[in-house]
Amino acid sequence: MEVTVALPEYGILVPKLESAGATVIVGEVCKIERTMLSVPGLFRIALSLVRAVFFLSKAQRKSSFNLVYSNTVAVFGGALCARLWRVPHIWHVREIFSGSKAITLGFRHLVAKLSSTVVCNSTHTRDWIYVTGDVEKYLVIWNGYDAPKVNVDRHAERVSLGASGHDVLFVLVGRINAWKGQQLLVEAFAKLVVGTDCRARLAIVGSAPVGQEQYERDLEACISKANCSDKVILIPYHPDIEHVWIAADVVVVPSTNPEPFGRVAIEAMGFGRPVIAAAHGGLVEIVVDGETGCLVTPCDVSALAAAMFRMMSDTDLRLRMGAAGRARQTALFSLEGYATQLN
Known part of the structure; x- marks a missing residue:
């Protein structure tokens, strides 16, 4: 051929x-x-x-x-x-x-x-x-993904994203634009950490499209206004995204518009990470609410904050959901299964 x-x-x-x-x-x-x-x-x-x-x-x-x-x-x-x-x-x-x-x-x-x-x-x-x-x-035909084997120091990767050993690290990976939900997530995260002693950190990984750098400046202003700059880190486009999944405790996909699919979610699940996602678009076909993560009402800051608090407060829950997510990703979203259906 x-x-x-x-x-x-x-x-x-x-x-x-x-x-x-x-x-x-x-x-x-x-x-x-x-x-x-x-x-x-x-x-x-x-x-x-x-x-x-x-x-x-x-x-x-x-x-x-x-x-x-x-x-x-x-x-x-x-x-x-x-x-x-x-x-x-x-x-x-x-x-x-x-x-x-x-x-x-x-x-x-x-x-x-x-x-x-x-x-x-x-x-x-x-x-x-x-x-x-x-x-x-x-x-x-759902997209496929196989998590590669990556030999890195999880502690070192977490430190690079601003988290210590006792912190719960929330991560959002995606292009910074009008609908990926970065500012919504910052507002929800601020509800958890501002004025409290909870050990949580937030890493937002990604860059704005060329010519749309205003979205990055708006996000920085949002973080400053929310008074959580000391617990939020912004990381530009990261070529070794697998290192981010290894460092994360919880991955958040709070898109304010429906995602056509939601590849970030299956990548995170492939590394055994629970996912909090907005309950619309393709994400509802990926994340099983209460089993592999949490589906929350789109654009609802309070609902998102509540799901984050639940994850932050229960280590066993995170581990169970992460394991279930990995099993679901392997069964339904593998490259082999994807290729078989396309053929």
């Missing part, structure tokens, strides 16, 4: 794909950005689509593709080319777009029209993208 991967730009994936035996081509693939989701943006999309057809058709003449797989709903070039070439097209939908209802409806119809099969990373994502037609071609 020969595999050609078309990417919009060079990056860290290129050598990894090439080492796996794929041919990598870089050029226009009609990648849709949020700034293009407007009426004026439709003209940019049309121009990008024309360029993508020329670029991909040139590659098709060399390799004669038998199937096209689009790994995100944000790329349209492969979908249109598959229709022009009359070959099957699999569209893997991993995200949910918010904004104009008319544009969202247009996305749904295009995906329905230009796909032989639609793979969705959660039931929530499927319910968002499905609009009409054959519901059986919309498949739900």
Whole structure:
């Protein structure tokens, strides 16, 4: 089997794909950005689509593709080319777009029209993208993950995140933006630690997208206003994220908008960490409330603080939930299971 991967730009994936035996081509693939989701943006999309057809058709003449797989709903070039070439097209939908209802409806119809099969990373994502037609071609396949074996000093990793041996370390990992819930978590955490002697620390790991650094400044202001700067640490993008999971006691995913899936949760579970998550989106398919962690009312500071207090106060509960989470992750969210379903 020969595999050609078309990417919009060079990056860290290129050598990894090439080492796996794929041919990598870089050029226009009609990648849709949020700034293009407007009426004026439709003209940019049309121009990008024309360029993508020329670029991909040139590659098709060399390799004669038998199937096209689009790994995100944000790329349209492969979908249109598959229709022009009359070959099957699999569209893997991993995200949910918010904004104009008319544009969202247009996305749904295009995906329905230009796909032989639609793979969705959660039931929530499927319910968002499905609009009409054959519901059986919309498949739900959860993402897979296998926790690697990492030999590091847990105590040293905890110290690097601001926690001592007796502290309960809460961790949030994710891009700093308007909906991942960092400020909500700070407010909940402040309810636990301000004016109390409880031994808890909070590490927020991640960076804002380029051009959106204001979210980082807003988060810093929120921490200062909450009077908990001495117990909260901000860590930029961390390339060795497994070290963070090893250091953590509890992982929190308080997204204020529904997550299409919630990969952070399955990674944390793979390392035996209990997860507190907002009860919406794909997270409700991952976290079993009261068994592998806690599901809390989205955007509810008090509910989040109560769940954190429960976790902080009961070491045995954290260990039981962590073990149950690891078992669930291994059984339902493994790479082997993911690959088997895709095949």
